[in-house]
Amino acid sequence: MSLRNQFLQHIAQTSNAPIGLEMVKAEGIYIHDADGKAYLDMISGFSVANIGHSHPKVVVAVQQQAAQYMHLIVYGEYIQQPQVAYAKMLTELLPASLNCVYFTNSGAEATEGAMKLAKRVTNRTKMIGFNKAYHGSTQGALSMIGDEYFRNAYRPLLPGITHVDYNSQAAINAIDSTTACVIMETVQAESGIVQPDPNWIKAIRQQCDKHCVLLILDEIQAGFGRTGSLWAFEQYGIVPDILLLGKALGGGMPLGAFIADRKLMATLTENPVLGHITTFGGHPVSCAAGKAGLEVLLEDNYIAEVAAKEQILLQYIQHPAIVARRASGLWMAVEFDSFATNHAIIKKCIAKGLITDWFLFNDRSMRIAPPLIITETELTNMCKLIVQAIEEVANA
Numbered sequence: 352m353s354l355r356n357q358f359l360q361h362i363a364q365t366s367n368a369p370i371g372l373e374m375v376k377a378e379g380i381y382i383h384d385a386d387g388k389a390y391l392d393m394i395s396g397f398s399v400a401n402i403g404h405s406h407p408k409v410v411v412a413v414q415q416q417a418a419q420y421m422h423l424i425v426y427g428e429y430i431q432q433p434q435v436a437y438a439k440m441l442t443e444l445l446p447a448s449l450n451c452v453y454f455t456n457s458g459a460e461a462t463e464g465a466m467k468l469a470k471r472v473t474n475r476t477k478m479i480g481f482n483k484a485y486h487g488s489t490q491g492a493l494s495m496i497g498d499e500y501f502r503n504a505y506r507p508l509l510p511g512i513t514h515v516d517y518n519s520q521a522a523i524n525a526i527d528s529t530t531a532c533v534i535m536e537t538v539q540a541e542s543g544i545v546q547p548d549p550n551w552i553k554a555i556r557q558q559c560d561k562h563c564v565l566l567i568l569d570e571i572q573a574g575f576g577r578t579g580s581l582w583a584f585e586q587y588g589i590v591p592d593i594l595l596l597g598k599a600l601g602g603g604m605p606l607g608a609f610i611a612d613r614k615l616m617a618t619l620t621e622n623p624v625l626g627h628i629t630t631f632g633g634h635p636v637s638c639a640a641g642k643a644g645l646e647v648l649l650e651d652n653y654i655a656e657v658a659a660k661e662q663i664l665l666q667y668i669q670h671p672a673i674v675a676r677r678a679s680g681l682w683m684a685v686e687f688d689s690f691a692t693n694h695a696i697i698k699k700c701i702a703k704g705l706i707t708d709w710f711l712f713n714d715r716s717m718r719i720a721p722p723l724i725i726t727e728t729e730l731t732n733m734c735k736l737i738v739q740a741i742e743e744v745a746n747a
């Protein structure tokens with residue numbers, strides 16, 4: 352049986368239309384298939400590969416740590432240098448109130464942990480989430496996501512959650528002294544790159560302060576330089592009470608985190624003890640990989656180049672068939688008149704060696720999120736290929 356058929360038979364399928372290419376190697380901005388074709392990864396594994404695939408320094412860190420030790424015990428018992436060193440590095444790069452890291456396996460687990468923490472800290476249970484927001488697929492995170500189609504089949508979900516529109520006055524009005532937390536993406540990813548109005552997000556922060564409500568910012572996709580600053584919230588002059596990280600956090604290895612003040616985190620240690628437990632969260636190999644990846648991102652100054660690269664996207668991604676463009680750093684949604692048009696263009700892009708797709712809650716928009724290490728020349732060539740694909744579909 353071909354590997355493709357074995358894949359269809361033995362790997363649980365999450366859709367009827369997987370990309371379904373057999374990939375055999377990934378390096379830098381490229382992924383190579385079994386036929387030897389190279390694809391430029393315009394998705395970066397959904398903002399995981401911000402420094403490209405299998406960066407040599409990350410590979411060495413993984414090899415060294417795997418040879419030293421891998422998993423030893425459940426989270427939080429032994430002192431493990433890779434966890435401590437990475438937590439120290441992350442907190443030194445964050446505002447003083449974000450000084451304590453809880454490492455998880457995934458982004459969804461970070462969301463879960465933060466939701467539990469908000470309940471413990473505030474002694475409240477009501478939470479506010481946003482329409483078209485994505486925070487993960489486990490049941491707590493699923494309860495928070497902003498799309499009825501994805502939620503409905505799994506009811507009953509968590510009670511007490513209100514969904515409001517991003518950038519709306521209703522969101523501010525919904526926050527009161529019975530609210531435990533507001534969970535939002537600093538820049539909404541799966542709605543098709545939607546940025547917050549700077550005054551609106553500040554008003555959300557103020558309303559949370561007024562009613563002692565925790566503001567949880569999800570930067571699982573927006574973090575690690577994607578939007579042009581290390582953390583997206585830096586651009587809006589606000590600081591969350593809890594920050595959610597994942598994706599690029601692990602340098603290509605699985606890792607998530609929720610980060611808060613030590614005083615808040617202390618509520619997880621008593622009554623009950625072990626307020627959040629995880630076996631593999633903060634895996635030492637993932638922490639070593641993540642730290643090596645973050646060092647590369649910072650030392651090679653990739654974030655400083657993001658603004659110029661965003662301008663290249665804006666300059667070259669132009670065509671009458673495009674109905675809207677939304678960009679935040681090296682992250683762009685290109686919207687067409689219909690899913691059918693978008694789908695046809697995406698298929699053309701893949702045929703031309705550019706891997707892309709649509710957004711979970713916006714299927715008329717194409718995703719452009721290449722690794723931040725892409726050079727300006729590579730980016731310009733990529734843009735020209737995209738415009739060619741658009742032109743070919745428009746003229747078909």
Ligand code: PLP
Binds near residue numbers: 597
């Ligand atoms: N939050 C955001 C903004 C995401 O994009 C994702 C994943 O796509 C998650 C949370 C969940 O992360 P994970 O898939 O690691 O559980």
